[in-house]
Amino acid sequence: MGINRDTLGRKPRTRIQKKNTEAILDAALDVFSQYGFRGSTLDQIAKAAGLSKPNLLYYFPSKVAIHRALIDELMQNWLDPLRKMQADGEPVEEILAYVLRKLEMAREFPRESRLFANEIVQGAPNIMDKIEGELKTLVEEKAAVINGWIASGALAPVDPYHLIFSIWSTTQHYADFDVQVRGILKPEGDAHFKDAEAYLDTLFRRMLTPPAS
Amino acid sequence: MGINRDTLGRKPRTRIQKKNTEAILDAALDVFSQYGFRGSTLDQIAKAAGLSKPNLLYYFPSKVAIHRALIDELMQNWLDPLRKMQADGEPVEEILAYVLRKLEMAREFPRESRLFANEIVQGAPNIMDKIEGELKTLVEEKAAVINGWIASGALAPVDPYHLIFSIWSTTQHYADFDVQVRGILKPEGDAHFKDAEAYLDTLFRRMLTPPAS
DNA sequence: TCAAGGTTTGACCATTTGGTCAAGGGAACC
C-alpha cells in the first residue's frame, strides 16, 4: 500500500527507496521544467526515471505530490544567494557577487530555474504563499540594506526593488530563454556565459558605482 | 465540413466569422498564455470564447491550428520595437526609446509576452525556425548598428548581444513574472510601471552613456 | 419567399491520463 505515511516528506529509509525517489525527482524535474505541471504526464516521468507507472505511485501518492516535492526542495535553495548578501560587506561588490551567484545558478541549474519560471508564468498556483511570505520578507529586508548603502553614499541611488527584479531577470534569462539565446549566439557549450558574466558585471557596476565626488 | 481551405490564414469573410474567430483567438490567448500549449484544453478555450467545442473546430481545424494562428500573429508584431531602432538617431536615446517601447508592450500585452515565454521555456518547438531566421538576422543587424555607435564613441563599449538580451529580460519580466512582482510590491493596478520605467531608464542610461572625455 | 450556403450542436469515438489493486518477486533479518 505504498510507503508509510510517516515517511512522506522525510528522507527515504532503504537504499532502494533512496535510489528510486532520487531517480523519480530527477526525471520529474526534466519533464516538469520542460512542459509545466499540466503538460507533463506520469508516463513521461516514469519512462524518464526507468520505472513503471504503478511503481512511481508506490513512492509518491500522486502527480501533484511529486511536483510539490520538487517545488519544496527548490524553494529551500532558491533564496540562498540573496540571503548571502551581507550588510557589512562592500556594497557594490556585495551586489555584484550576488549577480554572479545568480548567473552561476542559471548555468548550473537551468532546469530548476525553468521549473520556477513555469510555475510563476502560470500564476504561481502552488507557491503564492511563499512569494508573499518568505520571499517578500527577504526582499524587503535586503531592500532596506540597499537603501542603507545608498544613504551612506557607497552606492548610487536606485530603486532597490527594481534593482533586485533586474538582477533576477537578467540572470535567469540565460536559463529560462536558453533556446533563444543559443538560437541567436550559436555558442559552443556554455561559452557564452563568460561574456554574459562580463556584460552583467559592467552593467551593474556602471549603474551602482557612485559618482566620484 | 468547416470553413473553406482557401480561407485558412486569410481574413474571415462574413461578420459572424470575424466575430467568432476573434473571440476564439482572444480566448485561446487567455488560456494558452496561462497554461502553455499542452496544458490547455479545447473545452477551456471553447468555454472562454462562449462557444461549443464542435463550433470551435468549425472555425479552426485543430488545437495546434489555433495555437499556430496566435503565434504567427504574435511574431509579426513582436520584433517591431527592435526594428524601429534606427542607426541615424542619437544612440543612447535610440536604445532607451527601445527599452521604453518594450516595457510598454509588457504592460499592454502581458498575455502575448507570456505566450511567447511559455513557448520559449518549453523549448520553442513551433518557432525555432523563426528564432534562427528572422530574429537572429534582425538581432545581428542591430548588433552591428550598436557596434557602429560604440566605434564612433557615442556609446560606452558593451557587448551588443547581451545588451539586447538584458533589455528583453528586464522588460518582459514585468509581464512574465507579473504575479511575483505584484506579490512583492503589492502595487495598485499598474502603478509600479512608472517606477520600473524610471529604474530601467537609469540602469541603461548609466551603462550606455560614454564617459565625458 | 425560397433556395443555398453558412452556422451550431448533441451524440459519439478512440486515445490518453491519473490512479487502483491484487498478486507475484526480492531482500534481509532471525
Place this chain on the structure above:
DNA sequence: GGTTCCCTTGACCAAATGGTCAAACCTTGA
C-alpha cells in the same frame, strides 16, 4: 530456511481529451 516486510508490475478503471459527423438551425441574396 523461512518468514516478514519491501518492491514491482500487468491488468484494469473512470474521467478527460482531441476530434468527427449528421442533423438541425440561421442568414442572406435573388
